[in-house]
Amino acid sequence: MSKNGVVHKRHSVLAVDGTRVAGVQSRMEEELLLEALRWMVKSRLYDQRVIALQRQGQFGVYSPGMGQEASIIGSAMAVDPARDWMVPQYRELMATVHHGLPLEVISAQYLGKIGPARIPEGVKVLPTQVSIAAQLPHATGLAWGLRLRGEDAVVLAYVGEGGSSEGDFHEALNLAGVTKAPVVFFMQNNQWAISTSRRVQSATPSFALRAAGYGFEGIEVDGNDVMAVYDVVGTAVERARAGDGPTLIEAVTYRMSFHNTTDNPSLYQDPEEYQEAHRRDPIERVQKYLAGLGLWDQSRETNLTEELRQEIETALEAAVAAPLPSPRDLFDNIYEHPPERVLRQRAELLDGQP
Amino acid sequence: MPERNIVEAINNALTEEMERDPRVMVLGLDVGKLGGVFRTTSGLVERFGGARVVDTPLAEASIIGASLGLALAGMVPVAEIQFLGFSAQGFHQIGPQLGKYRQRSRGRYHCQVTIRAPFGGGIRSPEFHSDAVEAQFVQTPGIKIVMPSNPYDAKGLLVEAIRDPDPVLFCEPDRLYRLGRSEVPDGAYTVPFGKAALARKGEQITLVAWSAAVELCLRAAKQLDDEGISASVLDLRTLVPLDVETLCGEVAKTRRCVVVHEAPLSAGFGAEVAATLMEQLFYDLDAPVARVAAYDVPYPPSSLEDYYLPSVERIVAAVRKTLES
Numbered sequence: 001m002s003k004n005g006v007v008h009k010r011h012s013v014l015a016v017d018g019t020r021v022a023g024v025q026s027r028m029e030e031e032l033l034l035e036a037l038r039w040m041v042k043s044r045l046y047d048q049r050v051i052a053l054q055r056q057g058q059f060g061v062y063s064p065g066m067g068q069e070a071s072i073i074g075s076a077m078a079v080d081p082a083r084d085w086m087v088p089q090y091r092e093l094m095a096t097v098h099h100g101l102p103l104e105v106i107s108a109q110y111l112g113k114i115g116p117a118r119i120p121e122g123v124k125v126l127p128t129q130v131s132i133a134a135q136l137p138h139a140t141g142l143a144w145g146l147r148l149r150g151e152d153a154v155v156l157a158y159v160g161e162g163g164s165s166e167g168d169f170h171e172a173l174n175l176a177g178v179t180k181a182p183v184v185f186f187m188q189n190n191q192w193a194i195s196t197s198r199r200v201q202s203a204t205p206s207f208a209l210r211a212a213g214y215g216f217e218g219i220e221v222d223g224n225d226v227m228a229v230y231d232v233v234g235t236a237v238e239r240a241r242a243g244d245g246p247t248l249i250e251a252v253t254y255r256m257s258f259h260n261t262t263d264n265p266s267l268y269q270d271p272e273e274y275q276e277a278h279r280r281d282p283i284e285r286v287q288k289y290l291a292g293l294g295l296w297d298q299s300r301e302t303n304l305t306e307e308l309r310q311e312i313e314t315a316l317e318a319a320v321a322a323p324l325p326s327p328r329d330l331f332d333n334i335y336e337h338p339p340e341r342v343l344r345q346r347a348e349l350l351d352g353q354p
Numbered sequence: 355m356p357e358r359n360i361v362e363a364i365n366n367a368l369t370e371e372m373e374r375d376p377r378v379m380v381l382g383l384d385v386g387k388l389g390g391v392f393r394t395t396s397g398l399v400e401r402f403g404g405a406r407v408v409d410t411p412l413a414e415a416s417i418i419g420a421s422l423g424l425a426l427a428g429m430v431p432v433a434e435i436q437f438l439g440f441s442a443q444g445f446h447q448i449g450p451q452l453g454k455y456r457q458r459s460r461g462r463y464h465c466q467v468t469i470r471a472p473f474g475g476g477i478r479s480p481e482f483h484s485d486a487v488e489a490q491f492v493q494t495p496g497i498k499i500v501m502p503s504n505p506y507d508a509k510g511l512l513v514e515a516i517r518d519p520d521p522v523l524f525c526e527p528d529r530l531y532r533l534g535r536s537e538v539p540d541g542a543y544t545v546p547f548g549k550a551a552l553a554r555k556g557e558q559i560t561l562v563a564w565s566a567a568v569e570l571c572l573r574a575a576k577q578l579d580d581e582g583i584s585a586s587v588l589d590l591r592t593l594v595p596l597d598v599e600t601l602c603g604e605v606a607k608t609r610r611c612v613v614v615h616e617a618p619l620s621a622g623f624g625a626e627v628a629a630t631l632m633e634q635l636f637y638d639l640d641a642p643v644a645r646v647a648a649y650d651v652p653y654p655p656s657s658l659e660d661y662y663l664p665s666v667e668r669i670v671a672a673v674r675k676t677l678e679s
Contacts, residue, residue, distance in 0.1 A: 118460035126426070127459045134451055137419020144420065145427025148379070148405060168447075171416035178411055333461035334496055336519045339548060339595030342495075 010220040010252060013227035016280050018288025026227040027234055028074075030295060036077060036226045037286050037296075040069035042308045043094035044283060046103070047257070049312055050110070054261045058320075060110040063091050067224075067256025070282035071188045073098065074229025075251070078237055079156045079184075081124065085146070087139040087157040090128040091188065095158070101125050103312070107319035114329045116322030124153075133163035136172030136185065143176070143183035143240075154240045155183040156233070161250070162193025164207055173248065177214035182240035184233060185248045188223060190255035195268040211248035223251030224282040254280065357535035363505040364394045364470075364526065367512040368432065370542055372402050375430060378516060381408040382417055382434030382470075391436060392472060392531055414444030418469060422452055425465045432516060438473035438525055439482035439653075449494020452521040457496065468515045472528040474566045474616055475648075475663045478656040479528075485653050486616035488565075489623045491523050492593055498522045498547060499593040503530065503568035505538045507591060510545030517544070527566035548595035552604060556586040559610040559673055562601065562627055564590040567614045567664065574614075574669035585673060593623050601627065602634045609640040612672045614664050619647040641679040644672045 013026045028036065047064035054062050065072050068091065076095035079086065086099045097103050100123040109117035109128070119125055126142075129135035139157035146153045163169055164187060176183050187207055191198045204210065211218025217239075221232045229251055236247035254277035258265050265274075290296035331338070331346040338346075358366060372378045380395055386409040389396030399407040410417050414435055421431040435441050441448065448469065456464045475484040491497050500515055500522055502508040508526070515522035553568055554575050561571040568589045575585040588604050590597065605611045611631060613624035628643040646664045654662050 114460055119462045121462070126463070127455075131446065131450060134419065134446060137416040137447065138423040138426070138451070140416065141420030141423020141425075141431075142427050143423070145424035145429045148424075149428050151427075168415055168419065171411070171413040172419065174411050174413065175416045175420055333456050333459075335456070335498075336464065339498075341596055341598060 010222055011228045011232050012222040012225055013231065014225045014285055014289055016285060018285050018292065020289070026231050028227045028230045030290075030293065032077070032230070033227065033286060033290065034295065036073050036230070037283070037290065038304060038308070039073040039077075039094060039098055040226065040283050040286070041304060042312070043069045043072060045305065045308050046094065046312050049309075049316070050107070051261060053316070060112065061260050061262055062110060063260040064257045065091050065093065067277055067282070068188055068190055068253045069094070070226035070229055071186075071223040071251040071253050074226040075156060075186050075233045078230050078233035079154060083124075083151070083153045084237070085124040085126070085142055085153060085155045087126045087135050087142065087155055088128050089132070089135060089158045089160060089163065090130060091160065091190075092158045093128075096125045099123070099125050103315035104318035104322070107316055108322050111319055112324065113319065113322050114325040116319065133159055133166035133168040133172070135159075136163075136168050137175070139183050139185075140172045140176040140179070140181050143181035144179045147182055152241055153182070154237050155181075156237070157183055157185050159185065159187050160193065161187060161189035161191070161198055161201055161207055162196065163187075164210065165201055173211070173214045173246070176246040177216050180243065180245035182243070183246045184236045184240055185246060186233065187248065187250045189250050189252050192255045192259065192269075194259040194263060195265075206250065208248055208250040214248075216246050216248070218248040218250065220250045220252060223253030224280050224285065226282060226286060253282070256281070355537045355539055358505050358509075358538035359532045359535045360502070360505050360508045360526065361392055361394050361531045362535075363509040363538045364512055365396055366538065366540070367509040367516075368395065368398060369401065371513060371516045372398065372406065374542065377428060377430040378432065379406040379408065379424070379429055380432050380434065381410050381421065383410065383412055383436045385409060385434050390434060392528065394470070394526070395434070414440055415447045418444040418447040419451065421467045421469070422447070422455060422465050425467050426463055430466050430516060432468045432470060435469060435471040437479075437483045438471035438487060439485040441471060441487065445490075448523065449491060449497060453494045453496025456520065464519050465521050466519050467521045468512070468524055469522070470512075470524045470526060472526045472531070474527050474529050475653070475659045476529045476566070478659075481653070484659065486648070488525055488593060489617055489621065492623060492626070496521065497594065500524045500547065501564040501591065501593060503527060503553070503565050503589050503591070505536050507545050507551070509538050510543050511547070511591065513542055514544040514547060518547070525565060529566045530569055533569070545591070547592045548597050550591055550597040550600040550604075551589045552586060553589045554585070554587040556584040556608065558584050558608055559612065559676060560586040560588055560605045560608045561612050561614060561669065561673075562588045562590065562605075563614040564593065565616070567616055570664060570666065571614055571669060574666045574673070577666055577670055578673055583673060583677065596626075596630070598630060598634065601630065605631055606635055606638050609638055610676050611639070612644045612646060612669065612676055614646045614669055616648055616663055618650045619645060620650050622647050641676045644676045646672045
């Protein structure tokens with residue numbers, strides 16, 4: 001339909017009530033959908049568990065992905081961990097886990113660990129990025145470089161709608177268009193940048209429209225519809241791999257929780273809007289649909305929850321048990337050949353240690 | 355042995371490194387057919403092709419940020435920022451990203467990236483072309499800062515920078531680009547980082563400088579010589595790493611020091627040099643360390659730059675005063 005005279009259409013496969021949108025095919029059928037559901041539930045359970053830990057002072061400042069699980073998991077499932085790269089912002093933690101980053105490693109990062117929080121060799125994930133949109137030029141360069149190196153890899157880069165206001169967003173997408181880099185820019189439009197609403201962020205009727213200015217395709221998708229997300233990202237990945245360049249995907253979703261554990265959305269969020277978001281819950285929608293197919297019921301849900309809780313506890317226990325950094329770690333991993341002056345400072349600190 | 359000016363020395367270093375290692379690539383504004391606004395990349399696109407010599411969109415943050423990503427993919431990018439003053443539009447990608455990437459990835463990733471950037475005053479450039487902002491990057495650990503002053507060092511330090519596994523900011527003195535030729539051998543050689551060089555040997559005072567200010571100090575030393583004052587000139591070559599040993603060793607010999615730089619006085623790298631000498635050499639000094647720098651005002655229109663920049667006259671005056679105390 002038309003908004004402000006610009007034509008665009010939001011892709012959707014699974015409606016809010018858990019019924020299929022008529023006439024729309026999906027490449028995510030029952031088996032994959034059950035796998036997606038498992039990951040989405042894992043994401044939510046992990047969020048709930050570590051928020052509880054943070055409230056007890058046992059976990060770092062944390063930004064949950066609650067409400068955005070379809071975007072997070074649907075996108076991650078559309079790339080190949082064996083050859084493709086993932087460039088996160090920070091609100092898609094379970095996507096990086098799906099891509100091979102062990103849950104105990106990412107948990108260790110939030111516990112201030114150093115060595116145990118290192119991304120293992122072979123896991124094609126870049127570190128989470130707190131400087132908003134600064135990862136996007138890296139993603140473009142990485143994709144461009146992989147192509148120069150003759151690899152058939154694709155880069156999946158995450159950002160939020162707030163990040164689209166940054167200069168790095170513009171520069172990265174522009175350069176990706178010019179170089180035809182094999183990168184998919186996946187924007188989670190969760191309507192909020194801390195307390196700044198999407199309406200304040202931009203006057204554009206659709207963030208996906210921005211892609212036109214860079215000479216490639218922009219697609220808007222229901223970000224609470226895991227099947228639709230999987231489909232549009234999958235198509236974009238195929239295009240990128242075939243040498244047809246980047247795609248911008250705007251996954252329209254809603255942040256059903258706070259910005260992070262220091263935030264208080266009751267100061268700025270309309271409670272009705274929040275209720276409406278719950279009605280659109282991405283997990284319930286899948287459960288309803290699968291229940292209709294006879295593939296989901298209460299006992300399966302109970303079993304899955306129990307199994308995932310155990311998995312999460314095991315990962316968290318490993319992260320807690322991993323050693324805390326020592327002062328030595330302060331000077332490690334800065335330079336391969338540290339300047340003399342830095343080595344002297346290191347000796348000064350370490351000589352003062354018992 | 356062939357003689358080259360700084361432009362030719364840099365071009366020679368880039369050519370030989372691209373020849374040696376197919377991962378080395380050059381990217382930036384106008385680096386292709388034009389050969390760069392100073393022609394430092396002249397002939398490279400014809401020789402190595404458009405995939406390895408890339409004219410980018412006009413956007414400093416993405417030139418630097420994409421170089422980080424290219425390095426993660428296994429390329430060895432040499433990015434050109436057309437003038438160091440424009441690094442402000444990519445500043446967040448230099449220190450906070452390139453400089454921190456090894457640390458923030460807990461050592462999983464490193465960034466073999468060289469950023470080349472001409473800078474410096476005295477050539478009547480437009481706004482933002484001349485600013486000596488090198489000290490800003492000293493406050494972003496993780497970045498090495500290289501400031502060659504002559505053709506031989508320009509080649510050897512650039513080869514060292516390209517081969518360094520960590521990010522290097524390589525600042526080129528545009529005023530000296532074509533000032534004169536000196537011996538620059540064919541074939542790869544490196545000048546190590548963190549080794550200051552005595553550009554002139556003297557007895558009574560040591561002038562400490564880097565980049566184009568070295569040439570200024572050499573002129574001042576010549577004039578002082580005519581007055582019967584014998585001055586050493588020490589070229590730091592790199593600010594990070596800083597060669598504390600040679601700095602202190604040379605100043606200990608003359609017991610007096612004047613630091614000269616094109617950046618504004620306050621919190622310029624001269625302050626770091628003076629503080630280091632105070633810490634290490636206080637009882638060996640016969641006079642306070644003096645500084646000759648640009649004034650603490652924004653870079654002026656070029657019609658005023660001769661009053662703003664350090665000059666031979668100001669250096670000579672500072673030397674006389676230091677010798678009197």
